[in-house]
Amino acid sequence: MTLTAFGPDFPFAYEDWLRHPAGLGQLPDYAHGASVAIIGAGAAGIVAAYELMKLGLRPIIYEAGRFGGRLRSERFEGTEDVIAELGGMRFPVSSTAFWHYLDRVGLQTEPFPNPLTPAAGSTVIDLEGETLFARTLDDLPPLYAEVARAYDAALEEGANFAALRAAVRNRDPVRLKEIWDPLVRDWDERTFYDFVTSSEAFRALSFRHREVFGQVGFGTGGWDSDFPNSMLEILRVNLLGLDDDQRLVVGGVGQMPHRLWTDAPRCAHWPAGTTLSGLNGGATRGRVCALSRDAEGEIIITDRWGRRDHYGAVLVTCQSHLLTTAIRTEERLFDQKLWMALDRTRYMQAAKTFVMVDRPFWKDPHPVTGRPLMSMTLTDRITRGTYLFDNGPDRPAVICLSYAWMTDALKVLPHAAEKRVDLALQALGAIYPGVDIASHIRGEPICVSWEADENFLGAFKGALPGHYRYNHRMYGHFMQDDLPPEQRGIFLAGDGISWTPAWVEGAVQTALNAVWGVMTHFGGHSAAGNPGPGDVYPALGPLDLT
Known part of the structure; x- marks a missing residue:
């Protein structure tokens, strides 16, 4: 059978749940039209909002920064579709729940130019000053x-x-x-x-x-x-x-959340043509500054402009550290053991530096060797990984000059974009002497350091030894029957809540867990013959080490 992201901690076939003709479930009539707050318009937030809308709820989406979260495709100035993928940029075909939404909105994909793959064409490995050229592993x-x-x-x-x-x-x-x-x-x-x-x-x-x-x-x-x-x-x-x-997603993966925002699926309760955009008045709300609970048990969201709204359920999809650094969150909303898990989440640093070039000049043959002028490059130098993106022979192309993590990402953290490009060009100049990359650059570079963004504080979770128990607490929080009333109705989702951080499939799967949780919180249930994640969690849930 085809390999999919099935488990291993919770082996539930999310794509089967999504594709079942009976749908995900249904709500009682009295719950139709109820508002649910979604904090964060990234993959988890938009997917959850989309499915909750189909169930007949009204998702109200809050976003502190850019729509799309870490599905961030930034367009180079002066172009229509030449982009830099600042967040997620390579998507495994085993991510079938994520692919469900790519297919829904009609996005096309192509092989990602990873090292030693046909999509890369050729690869150069440069370690300790030794430079090797290869097209396959057998060439090394x-x-x-x-x-x-x-x-x-x-x-x-x-x-x-x-x-x-x-x-x-x-x-x-x-x-x-x-x-x-x-x-x-x-x-x-x-x-x-x-x-x-x-x-x-x-x-x-x-x-x-x-x-x-x-x-x-x-x-x-x-x-x-x-x-x-x-x-x-x-x-x-x-x-x-x-x-x-x-x-990779042709034209940028950032199109996916934007297209779901304006897509009009068949919905319970809502009339034909209903979209997330329409239910939100065409725009998301701003930064969430506080989370609390009122005397009647509803959750209060206070935004940056002082507006206070009350909700029967709230889904939090932002990075967990924002609950203690950016959002004034009442401690009673979560158990102290869950607070420990949320605070102990460790995020990894990541930095990328992109430039647009006039054409895919790297394909030109070297006058001496006959090899391409440049190749996908792995090195111990400051660039670490260099990726080449070809948009066609007569169109501007893109080079990710550097993709680096952790200490290598911190080396460039204080530097502006131009300095980062200079450092990358120096490193690549030692690998490709005589190749004038700079003469091909057009426009301004595009860079990101996720740890420097106040809305993220890091790129993605990297669990340390001993963190399984913490992950278990966060992942299983959507199962709320045993929680005290003051902790119910607030849900968590995102790749940092999942078992597979840094992969959008984890964001989608935890969003679907939260959809089941919100549905049952409002008195709903899964469709007959199509049990949801919470229905089988007691039997198939992750191992409890406590």
Whole structure:
């Protein structure tokens, strides 16, 4: 069967729930038209709002910054569709719940130019001053193939990987949890680096092999920024194919939330032609400054202009740290153990630097070697990853000069865009001597440092060893029957709440969990023959380590 992001912690087929002809569920008549507040107009917020509208509720969306969240496609000035993908830019085909919405709004995709893929054409690996050119793994020295085989062997040795992957493909929740749950106990408090270095496959190799794995890796590139993370986090990425067979969205993924905003699906209660835009008067509301609860039990949202509105339910999709740094949130809205989990969430830093160039000049043959002037580039220099985006032979092209995480991202944090470009050009100049990249640049560069954005404070969650219990508390919060009344009716969603941070599929899946939670909070239930995530959670939910 096709590999999808099925589990492993909660093996529920979200795409099947979405596609079932009976729909997600229904609400009692008295709940129709009730307002629900959605904090954040990113992927989780817009997907949840879209489905809640279809159920007959009225989602009111608040956004403190830019519509779309980290689905941020920024257009270069003077163009119509030449864009820089500042947030999510590569989307694995296993993300089937996310793909449901891409298909709904008619967006097209193409293979992403990852290293050593046909979409990249060619790849250059530059480590410790040695520059290697390759089109496939077979073109590299034997050491690189040894590293790739060693990681495959480590996954099999430490995680029974083939059987685990087969259980995901076969949609076999019993077998999947039979293998996965013991891994949770074994690896929650151990790092990715520990997993690599303690494996027999890597112990038989040199430090250089581990170094190359960290700097170059395979699939999306180097892994060393994730070495301190919990191994469970990396296992999920490998298991669910999130680092394989990735695609880009033609014209920018930021189109997806915008198109859902104006899409008019068939809805309960609402007349034909109803859209999220229409229900919100054509615009989102502004920054949320405070969350509290009134004497009648409704949740009060106070926005930046002092407007106070009361809601029967609220969905929070912003980064969790904003609940203590930007939004004055009554402590009683969440249990103190959940507050611990929300505050202990650790976000990773990420920085990108893009430039537009006159054409895909990198395809020109080098006068001496005959190879392309430039290739997709992985290096230990400050740029780390350089990606090339071709929009056609006679059109402006885009270079992501640098995509860096953690310490490498912090190196450029204080610098303006022009300085970042200068640093990147210096590094690439050492790899491609004589190639005049600067002469091809047009317009102004586009850069991002997610940790410097007050609405994000980081790019995405990177769970540390011991964080499984925290993630479990956040992920399972949509199951509210056992909560005291003062904690009910406020829900959490977003990739940081999911088990797969940094992947939009996690944002979509947690949004759908919250949709089920809001639906049942208002007295609704899943459609007959199409049980929702909360209906099967008691049987299939994540392992409880408490």
